[in-house]
Amino acid sequence: MINDAPLLAGLRIQLERMKDVPCGVCGQMVVVVGQAAGPHVASLHCATCDRHRGWLPKTIADFLLETISRFGWPTEAITIRNPEFAQANATALWVHARSQSQHPELVMKRN
Ligand SMILES: [Zn+2]
Numbered sequence: 001m002i003n004d005a006p007l008l009a010g011l012r013i014q015l016e017r018m019k020d021v022p023c024g025v026c027g028q029m030v031v032v033v034g035q036a037a038g039p040h041v042a043s044l045h046c047a048t049c050d051r052h053r054g055w056l057p058k059t060i061a062d063f064l065l066e067t068i069s070r071f072g073w074p075t076e077a078i079t080i081r082n083p084e085f086a087q088a089n090a091t092a093l094w095v096h097a098r099s100q101s102q103h104p105e106l107v108m109k110r111n
Contacts, residue, residue, distance in 0.1 A: 008033045008056070008064055012047060012077035025049050030077045033064075047077075 011033040022029045023046040031053045034043035042056040060080065068074070 007068070008042060008061060009035060011064065011068075011074070013044070013064075014077045014079045016079065016081040023049065023051055023053065025051050 012030050013033065014030045026046065026049045028046050028048040030047040031044040032047050033056055034045050037043050037055075040055040041058045041061040044053045044056055045051065046053055064078070067078075
């Protein structure tokens with residue numbers, strides 16, 4: 001089992017793939033990391049209305065944990081561009097998976 005995932009609970013993430021598919025209820029594009037559930041590392045919920053938006057892949061969770069340990073807890077939502085993420089959630093809403101990159105790419109968003 002993964003023990004690190006709870007450390008990510010509450011983290012705000014904005015997914016590039018979700019530009020095309022914002023929350024169907026309120027239009028919010030930022031998701032919040034929730035708790036682990038079954039085989040999943042963590043759930044993702046709409047930042048505004050708490051609607052379930054998908055699951056956090058372990059590869060991304062590991063990447064986020066590494067990033068936070070290095071740079072600290074982000075004050076802004078982290079933007080992720082990662083085809084793996086979309087593929088892992090293809091059964092949810094994000095069907096625009098593209099395989100341009102094999103590696104997670106993360107951008108610390110700043111004002
Ligand atoms: Zn919503």
